[in-house]
Amino acid sequence: MLYGREAEIAAIDELISRARDGAGGALVLRGEAGVGKTALLDLAASRGGPMPVLGATGVEAESDLAFAALHQALRPVAGLLDALPEPQREAVRGALGLAGSGDRFLLAAGVLSLLAEAAAPEGLVCVVDDFQWVDRASADALLFAARRLGTERIAMLLAVRGDLPVKGVPSLEVGGLPEPAAAELLDAGATIAAGVKQRLVALTAGNPLALRETVRRLSPAQLDGREPLPDPLPGGSRLFGEQVTALPDEARQVALLAALDGDLGLVSRAAARLGVGREALDELEAAGLARVTGASVRFRHPLVRSAVYESATPAVRRDAHAMLAAVADEGAGERAEGGAEGDRRAWHLAAAALGPDEAVAGALARAAARARDCGGYGDSATALTRAAELTPDPLIRAARLKDAAVAAWLGGLPGRAESLLAEAREHAGNDAALGTEIAQLRGRLELNSGSAAEAVRVLSAGGSLGMLADASEAASYVGDTAAMIEIGRRAEAYPEGFLRDVVAGIGAALSGRDDGPELLRRALARTGELREAAEFLWATAAASYLGEADLSAELAARAGRVARVSGMTGQLPVVLEFVATAERIAGRPAESRAISEEGLELAREAGYANTVAAHLANLAVCAALRGEEETCRRHAQEALAIALPHRVGLRASVAAYALGMLDLGLGRYAAAHDRFTALVAAGPGAGHPTTVWRSTPDRIEAAVGAGDLESARTALQAYEQWSAHAATAESRALLARCRALVSPSEEDAQEGFAEALRLHANPYEAARTGLLLGERLRRAHRPAEARPHLRAALEAFRQAGAEPWARRAHAELRAAGESGEAPAGSALDALTPQELRIAGLVADGLSSKEIAARLFLSPRTVEYHLYKIYPKLGIGTRTELARLVVLRKAPADVTGNL
Known part of the structure; x- marks a missing residue:
């Protein structure tokens, strides 16, 4: 029987009740040893009625054995693995020692999917005791699932001793019993004098275990108060x-x-x-x-x-x-050397060792490799660190510390990775090859979570093409054009190839050399040979420096698709930076927002601070397009708080651009003009040439709106230079629009806008051009010609959720003589960002399992979202949903039939 736990029991009952109704969740029970957390878990296991129970207990002796807790929890439901998407299934099989393989995010998503399958049809209660001793790989996967139970019929309870942080899961403090409940507990076991009971409760702080065990050790004379209590009490x-x-x-x-x-x-x-x-x-x-x-x-x-x-x-x-x-x-x-027994043997040998021993160190290193191959990066780092301590050879020790740093980095432990890397440098001596590997990893760590400028310095010192490419990437994040030019010049010494051509081409293009665009075109001609997500991101950069934002966005989207179905080695949050930007540039801000929300969550879990800034900055731009001023400012300030001290000029400039777009959309032209002008003047670490180039059409529009035609013409000249080698229709459309904006001739301006409309492939940009043309025609007293353009622009803005622009188009339409309310937006506007992404993948023909694999959800969660989507849209089939999505993606007719 539990005494004095009414509040805790009520919280547990509420959690289980919500899970039974399809609104799952997790709860951490936090308290000192002996306070009754295990008893509360046992009670939770009994309160679910027909809901099955899965459980695990962290064991200190097994805390370094990767996936030990997952073995306990998931073995009873391993027979349900076939219901999972294949990548998730293989990842979980690998963790359970069933010959599969996978990485960190796929494993975590697979655990969530398997729990969801186990929860059908009655629901599921999952309890984990002594979570502070659960191995890192299991803890990461269980917490990933715990934070994503909102649509699952799962109640998860984790009992934790001490102050172990459990991010993203609400906690309930389980303290000592109040005096009446503690007295009731004591009365159930022995006859104790009232004064003694009061003293015992005070001395044990109402800890139930301490009360029970102390009473067992007291004599009858001590219990009835005839003899004093021992001082101190056993504790x-x-x-x-x-x-x-x-x-x-x-x-x-x-x-x-x-x-x-x-x-x-x-x-x-x-x-x-x-x-x-x-x-x-x-x-x-x-x-x-x-x-x-x-x-x-x-x-x-x-x-x-x-x-x-x-x-x-x-x-x-x-x-x-x-x-x-x-x-x-x-x-x-x-x-013994090939599985859990081998891992146990290695750790026991290490605990028995009195000093360096290569045989023991080698066994631990092999155990680390097994954990790494199944996605247990944190446990792999722990094993490699201990292996390094036992390694007699300094160079081998340095190599193992370096590998431990890599595992810690991929396991979302950047601080630990940095410490391990510093120790590896101390032992590496003068070994050039190992020193280069350590330096390259140090640069990558800085680029992910530290100073991008320091990453440039470290990586630029390397002599390999790989390090030069990383240095160029880091310099691009900083916005350091001079460094990118110099790195590109050094890359020219290497044999021709895709990566060499991109790095050298970017440097040459930035320096104004004619062969720069040729090198970038040559690299893009090899796109069909690319297989890795990182390669597609380099292709994205090549297209960007050619001035072809639309092609760049398309290649970034391909990088995202590759990353989701291949070994991502923990880098998916970084890839999603570019995928989210690509969706926004393509005129799909709702999809962009959903991707950045996912990327932000993953980046925070992985400890990638600079990627957190990237997603916050993109979310700020998406909020600006929707006219959500408070949200835009909040996200922008959060991004700048990371990006500026870390010298990540690319992300700082996007956050600043978001604030400029907010002003432009709300018609505050002078304020927008000032922000865009400041963006041009910002140096490395605060500004970025790519952001300046991409924002120039917006800057020209703001300058014209503010009445500063001279600044608009100066910006146009720069934009013409940047776009000189761009060949896509969309790039030519934007250039035509910019020329029309600054044209002194009204007739030439209207012809320029019309040309842009004929070229546009991006529905959002086409709508902006149609709005500008409609405004010109109305002010030239040609309202009948203006109305079709304004009407089409209004519809496109509503489709994109760009409410400030839609209001502007509606106001112009009314001024042009068209009365009535603004038309309703797309039915898809009623969907959440996550639902919109699922709808888009349904339109692409993906099954629920395939969608689950792409989005790190369970198939049942996908089905749940579809169940919510259909009534929102008034439809009942995937075919109808696909038709609606295709209509939304189709470019709007903003030409006014010209």
Whole structure:
């Protein structure tokens, strides 16, 4: 029976009730040892009625064994794996030791999908005790799922001791019992004087375990107040010290083996080697200190393990570890080096080691490789770090520290990666090849989470083409044109190839050389040979520096598609920076917003600060297009707070551009003109030439609106130079619009706008041109000709959700003599960004499983969203949904039939 836990029980019941109704969630129960968290988990497991229960318990001895907790939790439902999308299925199979493989994000999404399958049809309760000792790989996957249960019938509860941060999951503090409840608990077990009860509650802070165990150790005279209470009371690990000491020697030996490894088979074999029989384990159970559950030995409470561990000398503990390693090797035979037994053996050998030992270090390094191959990067980093400590050769130690840094980086631990890398540099000595690898990784770490300018400095010192390419990328993030030109010049010394041509071409193009565009065109001609997401991003850069924003956006979208279905090695948040920008440039701000929301969440989980800034900046632009002033300013300021001190000029400039677009959309031309002008003047670390080039059509429009025609003409001259080698229709359309805006001849201006309309492929940009032409025609007293353009622009703006622009078009339309309310937007406007993305993938012909694999959702979540989408749109089939999406994506007729 639980005493005094009404509030906690109510919170648990509410969580389970919501999950039963299809609104799942997670809750962290946080409190000190012995406060009753396990009892609350047991209660939760019993409150779900027909809902099945999955559970796991973190074990300190297994906290370095990748996926140990997932094995406990998911083994009962492994038979449901076939229902998962293939990439997720293989990732989970790999984590469970079933011969699959995968990476961090695919594994996490697969865990979510498998839990969702297990939740059908009654729902599911998932409880994890002692979460502070769950291995890092399992913890990452479980938390990924916990933060995404809103549409699943799953209630997840995690019990945590101490202050371990659990981001994104609400916590409930479980404190000591109030005095009345504590007194009731004491009355249920013994007759105790009122004053003694009050004193015991005060001294134990109402901790239930401390109360029970203390009372067991008090004499009748102490309980009835005839003798004073001992000072101090037994507490902490001392609660069970006497019971451990009282165990027979053989039972204490078994207890120590179980404290070092909870695997029943391993403990039994080690005990047999020591000549200890099964009776010793029976005695341990009879003492109430441990129990055998399935294939494990579990202590009654973690403090029992602490007491057992502390009762043994370091030498005795090392001997026990050595015995466990020996029987792990003996029992697993040829499999010892290839799976969980091999990992256990490696860790026990490491714990038994008294100094450097290459054989032990090598075993740990192989265990790290197995964890890495299944997506357990954090555990891989831990194993490699310990392997490095045991490595006698300095160069091999440095290489293992470097590999540990890579694993920590990919596991979302940038701070730890930086520390490991610094240690690797100390041991690398004068080895040039290893020093280059360490420097390149250091530069990549800086680019992801630190100073982009420092990344340029570090990477520019390298001599390989790969490092030069990374240096060029870093310089591009900073916006350092001079560095990009110099890096491009150095790249010319390497043989012709795709990457060399892009890096050299960008540098040559920025310096104004005629061969720059030729090199970039030659690189783009090899696009059909590209396979990796990173390669498509370089192609994106090549198209961008040719002035072809539309082709650049198309290539970025391809990078995103490749990244989602291939080994992403943790870099998906970075790829999504460019995919989100591509969607926005293509005139699909709602889709762009949804991608950046996903990327922002993943970037925060991965610890990629500069990528967080990128997604915040893009979200600011999307908010500006929608006219959401407060949201735009908030996102922009958050992005600038990261980008400016980190010298990430590309992202700082996008955030500043968002504020300019906000002013332009709301008709504040002078303010927009000032912001765009400041953007041009911003140097490396705050501004960026690509943002300046892409924003020039907006800058010209703002300058004209503010009455500064001279600035508009100066901007046009620069834009003509930047666009000189652009060949796509959309790039020519934007140039025609800019020329029309500054044309002194009204007739030439109207012809320029009409030419732009004939060339536009981007519906949003076409609408802006149609609005400008409609305004010119109305002010030239030709309202009948203006109205078709304004009407089409209004519809396109409403389709895109660009409300400020839609209001401007509507006002012009009314001024042109057309009365009535603004037409309703697309039915798709009723969808959330996530629903809109799912609708788009349905239109592309993807199944629910395929959509789930793309978006890191469970197939059931996809079906849930479709269930919500259909009534919103008044439809009932995928075919009808696809038809609506295709109509939305089709370029609007903003030509006025010219």
